[in-house]
Amino acid sequence: MTESSPQNVLIIGSGPAGLTAAIYLARANLKPILLAGVQFGGQLMTTTLVENYPGFSEGIQGPALMAEMIKQAERFGTEIKYETVQSVDFSKKPFVVKANDTTYTSKSVILATGSTARTLGLESEQKYWGKGVSTCATCDGAFYRDRKVAVIGGGDSAMEEANFLTRFAETVYIIHRRDAFRASKIMQERIFSNPKIKVVWNSEVREIVGNEQVVTGLALFNSLTGETTTLDVDGVFLAIGHVPQTEFLKDAVDLDVHGYVVTPDDVHTSVEGVFVAGDVSDPVYKQAITAAGMGCKAAIRAERYLSENL
Ligand code: NAP
Numbered sequence: 001m002t003e004s005s006p007q008n009v010l011i012i013g014s015g016p017a018g019l020t021a022a023i024y025l026a027r028a029n030l031k032p033i034l035l036a037g038v039q040f041g042g043q044l045m046t047t048t049l050v051e052n053y054p055g056f057s058e059g060i061q062g063p064a065l066m067a068e069m070i071k072q073a074e075r076f077g078t079e080i081k082y083e084t085v086q087s088v089d090f091s092k093k094p095f096v097v098k099a100n101d102t103t104y105t106s107k108s109v110i111l112a113t114g115s116t117a118r119t120l121g122l123e124s125e126q127k128y129w130g131k132g133v134s135t136c137a138t139c140d141g142a143f144y145r146d147r148k149v150a151v152i153g154g155g156d157s158a159m160e161e162a163n164f165l166t167r168f169a170e171t172v173y174i175i176h177r178r179d180a181f182r183a184s185k186i187m188q189e190r191i192f193s194n195p196k197i198k199v200v201w202n203s204e205v206r207e208i209v210g211n212e213q214v215v216t217g218l219a220l221f222n223s224l225t226g227e228t229t230t231l232d233v234d235g236v237f238l239a240i241g242h243v244p245q246t247e248f249l250k251d252a253v254d255l256d257v258h259g260y261v262v263t264p265d266d267v268h269t270s271v272e273g274v275f276v277a278g279d280v281s282d283p284v285y286k287q288a289i290t291a292a293g294m295g296c297k298a299a300i301r302a303e304r305y306l307s308e309n310l
Contacts, residue, residue, distance in 0.1 A: 006094035006105040007033050009302050012085050013112030013245075015042025016288045017278025019069040020295030021110045021302070026076035028303050033079045033106075035099050040082060041066035042114050043279075044288055047139065048130045053288055065288075085113075090252045090271045107309070108273045108302045111253070111261060112295060113245035115279040115286070119238060120152070124208040128236075132215025133208060135238045137161040138287065144169045144235045150218055152205055153239035154178060159187035161239045166196040173231060175200045175220065200231070208236055244280050258283065267298040273309070275302050 009025055011018045014036035025032040044050065047062030056065075074080060083099040094105040117135035119125055125133055134140040137151075141164055149169045151162045154176040165172045174191065179201045181188050191197050200220065206228060207219040217232045244259045254262040254270035261269055261281040269276050277298040278291035 001102050006107055007031075008106070008306055009033075009108045009110065010035065010095075010097055010104055010106040011110045011112060012097070013037060013042070013114055013278065013280070014040050014070070014080070015044065015066075015112060015114045015278060015291060016069065017114070017280075017291035017295040017298070018042075018110070018112035019066075019073050020292040021112060021277055021299040022073035022078040022080075022295075023069075023076060024296055024299035025302065026073060026078045028299075029077075030303065030306065031077055031079070033081060033104065034073065035085055035097070035104075036080055036082050037084045037113065039114075039116075041070075043116070046129065047136075050139065050288065051142070052138065085248050087248055088252045090274055093273070095274065108275070108305055110295075110298045110302055111249070111269065111274065111276040111280055112278045112291075112298070113280045114291070115242040115244040115260075115283075117238060118241045118243055120205055120240070122205070122208060124210075125238075128208050128210055128215045131213060132210060132234065133236050133238070136286075137164045137237050137239075140235070140237075141165050141168050146170050147234040148173070148232060149235040149237060150175050150200075150231065150233045151237045151239055152176075153241070154181040154183060155239065155241065156183045156187050157241070158239035159183045159191050161237050162197050163187075163190055163194060165237065166194055169196070169235075172197045173200050173233065174198070175203050175205060175218070175231075177204050177223070178202065205236075242279065242283065242286065244283075246280060267294055267301050273305055275305075 008030045011034040044062035049059045051059040085099045087098045089096040097104045145168045148171045150173040202223045203220040206221045210216045221228045261276045275298040277294035
């Protein structure tokens with residue numbers, strides 16, 4: 001099925017970036033269509049208590065926050081379609097977006113498909129997700145005051161997460177599979193000079209161990225000695241990279257070597273009329289509030305673009 005007349009604006013993605021863009025565009029009476037995708041609501045749908053989103057002094061559960069954002073977007077006339085985009089064609093105008101059984105055409109597009117945290121692929125990781133396993137120290141670090149935690153990874157994210165966690169935790173172990181970090185030198189220096197951080201080299205996480213409720217430790221395989229030992233920790237932070245959701249965008253807009261959407265100017269992509277917001281173009285901040293802020297900016301830019309190109 002092909003929609004007959006082109007839409008003003010299509011938003012692809014239903015996390016804080018996409019929904020904030022939808023709220024602004026709907027209030028501007030541009031009748032946005034939001035393609036929500038399968039992982040509807042984004043990463044906050046798998047988050048428990050969110051304590052750093054302004055406006056909720058007691059915190060709010062991730063799914064409840066997303067439910068509020070959806071209601072707010074719909075209240076002003078956003079049409080939400082629970083469809084997944086398969087392909088796009090931005091080489092001609094109006095742009096073409098194919099999702100499930102529908103082919104949409106649109107004068108402008110906002111990309112807000114987010115990213116997913118890379119995981120180790122262990123069953124125990126799923127079992128203890130939200131019960132000691134996390135991918136966000138900024139979100140969950142405060143739960144580990146005077147406890148022992150481990151950060152997995154050897155890049156800038158792992159260094160940053162480990163440093164941040166020393167504000168709360170008694171000891172922070174960085175578990176790395178090799179004998180050298182890929183993180184920038186300055187980030188490494190901060191790690192090595194922090195007395196609360198201990199580095200465990202050449203070690204792979206074989207299992208996350210725990211009781212019925214929470215994580216109690218890690219089974220670590222040392223690739224030099226061939227031994228597996230248990231390290232007692234109360235929390236595990238995975239910092240082994242994120243994967244931006246840009247598979248369907250290949251050749252449509254410029255992507256960097258990691259697959260993030262390149263932004264030559266703020267929320268503009270390499271294609272005029274296609275804007276971007278949130279983690280899909282942000283390997284650094286990765287916060288709900290920064291994604292929402294970018295969603296607002298993308299909506300305002302799209303609105304201006306539409307008024308100048310009618
Ligand atoms: P990254 O640079 O890709 O590093 C991922 C780390 O995780 C690597 O050390 C890698 O080990 C390890 N790893 C990957 N898969 C693993 C697995 N299955 N098991 C165990 N370890 C695994 O990712 P990132 O640290 O998230 O950084 C992404 C980008 O954002 C980078 O360009 C980074 O510089 C940037 N960033 C910048 C800042 C900042 O400037 N403040 C902060 C955060 C991120 P190997 O080294 O062995 O491959």
